[in-house]
Amino acid sequence: MEKNRYRLDFPQLQDKPLVYLDSAASALKPQVVIDAINHYYQDLSVNIHRGIYDEAYEATRLYEETREIVAKFINASPEEVIFTRGATSALNLVALSYGMNLTSEDEIITSELEHHSSVLPWQAIANKTKAKLVYVPLDSEGRITTESFKSVLSKKTKIVALTYVSNVMGYRTPLDEIIPLAHEIGAKVVVDAAQAAPHLKIDVRRLDVDFLAFSGHKMLGPTGVGVLYGKQELLNSMEPLELGGEMNEEVNKQHSVWKDSPYKFEAGTMPIASVIGLAKAVEYLTSAGIDTIEDYTKRIRNYAYQQLKKIEGIEIYNPTSDSSIIAFNIKNVHPHDAASYFAEKKVALRAGHHCAQLIIKWLGIEACLRASFYLYNTYEDADQLVQTAKAAVKFFRSVGFEG
Amino acid sequence: MEKLDNLYREIIMEHYKNPRNKGLVDDSSYISVHIKNPSCGDDITVQTKFENGHVKDCRHDGHGCSICCSSASVMSETVIDKSVEEAKIIADNYLLMVTNKPYDETIDLEEAAVYSGVRQFPARIKCASIAWQAFVETLKKGA
Numbered sequence: 427m428e429k430n431r432y433r434l435d436f437p438q439l440q441d442k443p444l445v446y447l448d449s450a451a452s453a454l455k456p457q458v459v460i461d462a463i464n465h466y467y468q469d470l471s472v473n474i475h476r477g478i479y480d481e482a483y484e485a486t487r488l489y490e491e492t493r494e495i496v497a498k499f500i501n502a503s504p505e506e507v508i509f510t511r512g513a514t515s516a517l518n519l520v521a522l523s524y525g526m527n528l529t530s531e532d533e534i535i536t537s538e539l540e541h542h543s544s545v546l547p548w549q550a551i552a553n554k555t556k557a558k559l560v561y562v563p564l565d566s567e568g569r570i571t572t573e574s575f576k577s578v579l580s581k582k583t584k585i586v587a588l589t590y591v592s593n594v595m596g597y598r599t600p601l602d603e604i605i606p607l608a609h610e611i612g613a614k615v616v617v618d619a620a621q622a623a624p625h626l627k628i629d630v631r632r633l634d635v636d637f638l639a640f641s642g643h644k645m646l647g648p649t650g651v652g653v654l655y656g657k658q659e660l661l662n663s664m665e666p667l668e669l670g671g672e673m674n675e676e677v678n679k680q681h682s683v684w685k686d687s688p689y690k691f692e693a694g695t696m697p698i699a700s701v702i703g704l705a706k707a708v709e710y711l712t713s714a715g716i717d718t719i720e721d722y723t724k725r726i727r728n729y730a731y732q733q734l735k736k737i738e739g740i741e742i743y744n745p746t747s748d749s750s751i752i753a754f755n756i757k758n759v760h761p762h763d764a765a766s767y768f769a770e771k772k773v774a775l776r777a778g779h780h781c782a783q784l785i786i787k788w789l790g791i792e793a794c795l796r797a798s799f800y801l802y803n804t805y806e807d808a809d810q811l812v813q814t815a816k817a818a819v820k821f822f823r824s825v826g827f828e829g
Numbered sequence: 830m831e832k833l834d835n836l837y838r839e840i841i842m843e844h845y846k847n848p849r850n851k852g853l854v855d856d857s858s859y860i861s862v863h864i865k866n867p868s869c870g871d872d873i874t875v876q877t878k879f880e881n882g883h884v885k886d887c888r889h890d891g892h893g894c895s896i897c898c899s900s901a902s903v904m905s906e907t908v909i910d911k912s913v914e915e916a917k918i919i920a921d922n923y924l925l926m927v928t929n930k931p932y933d934e935t936i937d938l939e940e941a942a943v944y945s946g947v948r949q950f951p952a953r954i955k956c957a958s959i960a961w962q963a964f965v966e967t968l969k970k971g972a
Contacts, residue, residue, distance in 0.1 A: 760894035762871075763837075766950055770833055779870055786870075792892055793870045821833065826842035827895070 432456075432714065432801045439802055445773040445810045450593055450621060450751055450798030452643045455707075462706040463648055466699040474698055475672055489698055492705035493688070496653055499708045500638070501629045506661065508654040508688040509701050513620040514543040516639035516654035517587075519691065520616050521547030523664040524637075525585065530556035532584040535613075537562040537570050538784035539592040539599075544618035545784065548587045557584070567746060568595050568788060572603040583613040590622035590638075594782050594796065596749030598626075605634055614660070620644055624800065625723070625749055627716045630655050642700060647707035651700035654691070661687035668693040719801045723750040727799045730808035737812070739819040739829060743789055750799040756815070757829065759822045761795045767818040768795075773811055835946035836953070837895070840903070844940075845895040850905035853890045860971035862963040866955055871897045875963035877908075879972050884908045884916050887964065894956050900944060901960035907939050908964060913972040920965050927957045 433439055435456040439446070446454060466485065474486040490504075497504040510516040525548065528534070534548050534557055552559040560583075563574045570588065579586075586608045591598050601617065608615050614636040619628060623640035630638055637660070642651040656664075666673055666684060673693040676683040684690035711719065727750040734752060735742055743753040756764045765777035776796040779786040786793060797811055823829055853861070859876040866872070871893030878886040887908050889901040904923075908916040918933075923941050925932035929948040947957040 762894040762953070762956060763896070766836070766953055767833060769950075769952065822837075825834075825837040826839075826846060828846075 430802065430804045433804065435710075436802050443772045445771075445803075445807045447797040447799060447803065447807065447811060448774045448776050449624070449800035449803075450644070450796065451776050452649070453624060453646050453800055454802060455648070455703075456646055456710050458706045458710055459646060459648065459703045463699045463703040466702050473695055485698060485702075488702045488705070489696070492701050492708075495705045495708050499628070499712065500623075500653075500655055501631045502655050503658070505686070505688060506630075506655055506658055508656065508661070508691045509696055510639075510652045510654050510691075511650060511697070512643070512652035513618060513639040513641040514652070516652050517543050517616065517618060518547045519654055519667055520637045520639070520656070521551045521587075522667055524614070524660065525551035526555065528552075528555040528557040528584055531582060532557040533560050533580060533582040534558070534585040534587060535560050535562060535575070535578055535583055535608075536587045537589070538564055538788045539568065539570060539595065539597065540587070540589050540782065540784065541593050541618060541620065542781045542783070543620075544587055544589055544616075548585065558582070562588070564788060567597075568592075568744070568785065569597045570599045570604075572600050572607070575600075575604050576607065579607060579611065579613075581611055583608065583611055585616060586613050587616045588618070590617050590619040590628075591625065591749050592751075592782075592785065593621045594751070594753050594780050594785050594794070595744040596621075596747035596751035596753075597744070598622075598748040601633055601635070609634065621749065624711070625716070625720045636660055642704040642707060645707055646710055648697075648700035648703040650697040651704050653704075656687070658687070661691075664691075666690045666693065670694045714801065720750075723799045723801060723803070726750070726803055726805060726808050727752060729805060730797065730799070730811050733808075733812040734815060737816055737819060739823070740815055743791075743794060752797045753794050754797070755791065755794050756819055756822060756827075759818075759827050761793045763822065763827075764795055764818055767821060768814055771810070771814045771817075773814050832946070832949050836950060838943045838946065840940050840943045841895065841899045844899040844902040848889075848898060848902040850886075850888050850909070851890060851902065853888055859886070859888070860967040862966040862970065864959045864963045864966070866893075866897075866959055871956060871959055873897065873901055873960050873963055875901065875904075875960060875967055877964060877967035877971065879913060882913050882972075884911050884913065889960060889963075893959075894953075896944075896947065896953055896956040897959060900941075900957050903940050903944075904960045904964055907941050913968065917965070917968055917972075920961050920968070923961055924958060924965070927954055929954075 470485045493504045616637040619640040624645040638655040643649040670693040761777035863874040873891035876888040887905040922932045
């Protein structure tokens with residue numbers, strides 16, 4: 427068995443039994459991230475962009491340095507990186523600001539694979555502006571394909587709002603092909619990269635994506651911070667949603683002037699500690715190598731999948747997943763019943779609809795279990811999942827759940 | 830596995846597989862309350878018919894896990910033919926019990942007492958509660 431070289435960096439995995447298979451919901455944090463947050467609160471603890479004393483200078487430096495680190499991580503310019511509360515806030519900002527330019531003549535393309543945070547803001551915009559919300563037909567596996575995307579793309583398409591990697595199925599959207607097609611007819615593409623950022627090398631220039639959002643906490647970073655990338659000219663054209671301190675250049679009684687992007691979108695006191703912690707998460711991922719991590723994580727996922735699929739009574743919904751997610755159920759056992767069993771065995775899974783009710787409905791199920799792997803997981807974790815799944819099937823049949 | 834055995838008791842499984850009083854009626858003399866737990870998809874509707882200060886009938890329908898569905902069945906059987914007052918005392922005490930709060934242990938919760946095992950599974954308290962909460966809402970609206 428291959429030795430895990432990351433595990434020692436995660437304090438939570440040191441002294442208690444925990445098979446953590448819910449990283450697609452939130453990843454565990456390495457010590458360097460925790461230390462960075464503590465450093466801010468213990469040694470700095472002050473606001474940024476305002477004070478003229480040393481602590482304020484240092485806090486500002488770390489905060490703005492994070493913007494550069496994140497920009498480099500996704501191959502953007504620092505001015506194109508806006509800090510938000512998370513991917514949700516970032517996607518809402520695009521929809522509620524940029525999306526307000528839509529009219530009843532326009533169409534928005536999205537999909538049933540979306541997380542609620544990718545589809546609901548556009549659903550609201552469609553309802554407000556009377557633009558039409560159009561869904562890419564998914565193929566038999568539940569994938570977005572270039573062909574199916576073409577079938578809904580039209581001259582009326584103004585926005586394409588799609589996930590990069592599905593948080594339930596783990597499918598990767600063929601953005602390399604979809605984005606140029608959307609641009610040919612002048613549509614803007616908004617990508618939810620919350621599941622992609624922890625697993626894939628993201629290059630916004632190569633993708634030529636217009637907007638892209640992700641969360642810190644899914645990529646080893648703190649909660650409460652996320653990123654919106656937007657092309658400079660688009661960000662400049664957008665109105666901020668939150669008005670207040672620090673986002674303005676000049677304030678008059680009847681009319682005020684905003685700062686340039688990204689600052690006009692960062693009103694009030696930002697989650698400074700979380701932003702500073704995010705820099706360390708990005709550095710950790712970069713030094714480990716995103717491709718190396720993904721290669722390792724997928725091997726564990728596939729190792730688990732190969733065994734899981736042999737268990738009678740286990741139903742797997744994404745055999746061909748491109749990412750490290752297994753979506754499954756024990757036949758005739760509600761996932762919440764099943765998840766309690768796994769939890770008793772210290773195997774942490776997600777059960778429910780994963781904030782993606784449309785794909786759950788598409789699958790024709792009420793809910794499902796999701797095991798998601800990340801760099802700190804081991805082959806032993808995969809074994810534990812498989813053993814527990816076997817025992818769970820046996821347990822539920824023994825208490826009377828039908829097979 | 831003692832805790833799990835204590836959760837998936839025979840009575841619970843029996844009601845899960847053979848739910849009593851399941852299926853809604855199209856009758857305006859019933860008070861209807863629908864509760865959904867959006868995080869897990871549990872979705873229960875309870876209909877209660879009150880007559881002369883008593884629970885004349887109680888129906889339920891919906892979907893969810895075994896704990897959620899069985900508790901709706903047990904609830905309906907427990908409250909039918911009770912006076913409104915008795916039913917309310919049982920419901921209130923049941924809800925205190927499953928949420929691990931002090932409750933009056935002298936009250937006979939009948940078969941519903943088997944849900945005491947839920948206390949060891951904080952994540953499942955909601956499952957065991959929603960049918961009873963819906964019943965309490967029907968009491969507030971109609972009794």
